[in-house]
Amino acid sequence: MSKLPKMIAACLWLLSRVILPQQALGIHHMSFKPVILATAEASDTPMRITNLCSNDIYPAIQTQAGTGPAFGGFHAAPGNTTSFKVSANWQGRIWARTNCTFNSNGTSMNNSGPACLTGDCGGLLECKGTGEPATLAEFTLATNMNLSFYDISLVDGYNLPIGIVSLHNESNNSDLRSLPSNTTNPVCIGSPEYLTSVDDLNTTTVATNTTLGSITYITPLEEALGTHSVSRWCPWPLQIQPPWKPGDGVFPYPDDGIKRPDFDPCLSMCSKYGRDSDCCSGSHDTPEKCSPNMYSTAAKRVCPDAYSYAYDDATSTFTIQQGAGFEVVFCPSGRSTNIQKNINKS
Numbered sequence: 001m002s003k004l005p006k007m008i009a010a011c012l013w014l015l016s017r018v019i020l021p022q023q024a025l026g027i028h029h030m031s032f033k034p035v036i037l038a039t040a041e042a043s044d045t046p047m048r049i050t051n052l053c054s055n056d057i058y059p060a061i062q063t064q065a066g067t068g069p070a071f072g073g074f075h076a077a078p079g080n081t082t083s084f085k086v087s088a089n090w091q092g093r094i095w096a097r098t099n100c101t102f103n104s105n106g107t108s109m110n111n112s113g114p115a116c117l118t119g120d121c122g123g124l125l126e127c128k129g130t131g132e133p134a135t136l137a138e139f140t141l142a143t144n145m146n147l148s149f150y151d152i153s154l155v156d157g158y159n160l161p162i163g164i165v166s167l168h169n170e171s172n173n174s175d176l177r178s179l180p181s182n183t184t185n186p187v188c189i190g191s192p193e194y195l196t197s198v199d200d201l202n203t204t205t206v207a208t209n210t211t212l213g214s215i216t217y218i219t220p221l222e223e224a225l226g227t228h229s230v231s232r233w234c235p236w237p238l239q240i241q242p243p244w245k246p247g248d249g250v251f252p253y254p255d256d257g258i259k260r261p262d263f264d265p266c267l268s269m270c271s272k273y274g275r276d277s278d279c280c281s282g283s284h285d286t287p288e289k290c291s292p293n294m295y296s297t298a299a300k301r302v303c304p305d306a307y308s309y310a311y312d313d314a315t316s317t318f319t320i321q322q323g324a325g326f327e328v329v330f331c332p333s334g335r336s337t338n339i340q341k342n343i344n345k346s
């Protein structure tokens with residue numbers, strides 16, 4: 001849950017090897033806090049949230065630094081795009097809640113308990129904290145290295161597919177406007193309903209190709225998994241609504257051939273069991289002492305560009321020159337991207 005600072009520290013460590021050997025050497029040994037720019041408080045960085053899901057969702061926004069929008073959550077019908085502005089130094093996360101019932105005061109019915117099945121934040125329409133399980137889009141728009149860091153995280157579980165679109169082509173910075181999008185827009189699709197066949201990739205909604213001049217920049221996708229694998233990646237005990245299993249325990253783990261629901265939200269091992277070894281906390285609070293578990297291994301396979309546990313490979317973080325806004329798309333169709341692996345290859 002407090003994974004963002006670790007992510008940034010890991011990211012700075014990576015950059016220290018690649019970009020700034022002198023300046024950043026040893027940074028990850030200090031309890032490093034990212035230096036957020038103190039200037040540019042005006043809220044002029046455009047953000048958008050789009051609901052391509054077939055159902056209503058309730059997007060949630062948590063501001064961790066800088067100035068966020070005036071609201072912490074809202075109702076988005078299918079097809080809705082909501083635009084807002086944040087400060088250039090905004091840091092925060094965006095996720096969606098599903099299966100919600102709010103009363104007219106924006107709280108749960110009878111003012112008690114959760115209002116949503118997934119992503120719920122204390123039963124409030126206007127979130128003031130986080131909610132699980134939920135696929136997260138995480139942003140640090142500005143750092144002292146003039147870079148934006150962002151990622152898709154499955155560390156707090158998975159509910160819906162997410163794509164992040166960098167809006168650099170709408171930026172005021174001409175360096176950013178001419179950047180192709182094949183390394184900037186990660187997608188995570190862990191729900192069979194939104195998975196596109198590898199024979200039909202020209203219908204993907206977020207992971208598209210960019211043509212600049214005579215060059216077409218192709219976004220690399222995960223192409224190995226079929227509908228069957230994508231429908232049952234969540235380890236059986238972590239499903240929040242497992243289908244009825246005849247003679248529970250008699251059938252061999254894990255698959256049993258039982259059909260999973262299309263909407264199959266998944267808890268992380270950390271939220272289900274809360275052990276230090278699953279949460280990378282307590283005596284497991286270092287990269288050396290916290291390894292991937294059954295959940296994070298499955299999550300990484302289905303969404304290779306997403307963070308799957310607190311100390312996942314630092315390359316799950318995307319970096320881009322700062323100055324652009326972002327769009328978070330819920331339920332894009334297509335396939336998960338496999339960008340980081342291809343960047344590291346070249």
Ligand SMILES: *[C@@H]1O[C@H](CO)[C@@H](O)[C@H](O)[C@H]1NC(C)=O
Pocket residue numbers: 075076077078080081082083
């Ligand atoms: C859809 O988006 C518009 C523009 O942001 C917003 O004003 C409207 O209330 C939204 N409605 C729903 C139900 O999604």
Ligand SMILES: *[C@@H]1O[C@H](CO)[C@@H](O)[C@H](O)[C@H]1NC(C)=O
Pocket residue numbers: 053055056098099263
């Ligand atoms: C809960 O929400 C999901 C995702 O929006 C949807 O697929 C599912 O049908 C909903 N379930 C119920 C019981 O409404």
Ligand SMILES: *[C@@H]1O[C@H](CO)[C@@H](O)[C@H](O)[C@H]1NC(C)=O
Pocket residue numbers: 103104105110111
């Ligand atoms: C909304 O809040 C007001 C003031 O606290 C209360 O009187 C009213 O009963 C609440 N309405 C609902 C639907 O809970």
Ligand SMILES: *[C@@H]1O[C@H](CO)[C@@H](O)[C@H](O)[C@H]1NC(C)=O
Pocket residue numbers: 109110
């Ligand atoms: C709210 O309270 C009413 C009356 O006590 C009850 O019938 C209903 O099931 C409750 N709803 C929820 C969501 O708890």
Ligand SMILES: *[C@@H]1O[C@H](CO)[C@@H](O)[C@H](O)[C@H]1NC(C)=O
Pocket residue numbers: 144145146
């Ligand atoms: C970041 O940008 C500012 C303003 O454009 C510039 O003064 C500064 O040198 C840049 N810092 C780095 C590390 O590139």
Ligand SMILES: *[C@@H]1O[C@H](CO)[C@@H](O)[C@H](O)[C@H]1NC(C)=O
Pocket residue numbers: 169170181
């Ligand atoms: C930026 O790119 C997105 C998708 O790649 C496209 O929908 C949008 O029209 C572009 N905007 C501009 C200003 O070029």
Ligand SMILES: *[C@@H]1O[C@H](CO)[C@@H](O)[C@H](O)[C@H]1NC(C)=O
Pocket residue numbers: 044045046170171172323324325
């Ligand atoms: C570009 O600059 C103008 C004026 O400062 C500002 O209003 C606008 O929001 C900026 N656009 C982006 C995409 O940052």
Ligand SMILES: *[C@@H]1O[C@H](CO)[C@@H](O)[C@H](O)[C@H]1NC(C)=O
Pocket residue numbers: 200201202203204207208209218219
């Ligand atoms: C992107 O390029 C690949 C490889 O040529 C192609 O298979 C795919 O259909 C293209 N995607 C789109 C959205 O056009």
Ligand SMILES: *[C@@H]1O[C@H](CO)[C@@H](O)[C@H](O)[C@H]1NC(C)=O
Pocket residue numbers: 199200202203
């Ligand atoms: C996508 O590609 C398939 C096979 O190449 C073709 O039949 C189909 O018409 C294309 N769809 C679109 C929307 O271009």
Ligand SMILES: *[C@@H]1O[C@H](CO)[C@@H](O)[C@H](O)[C@H]1NC(C)=O
Pocket residue numbers: 182183215216217218219220339340342343346
């Ligand atoms: C982006 O496209 C360019 C041009 O085709 C290619 O050289 C590069 O490897 C691509 N990047 C990734 C991560 O696939």
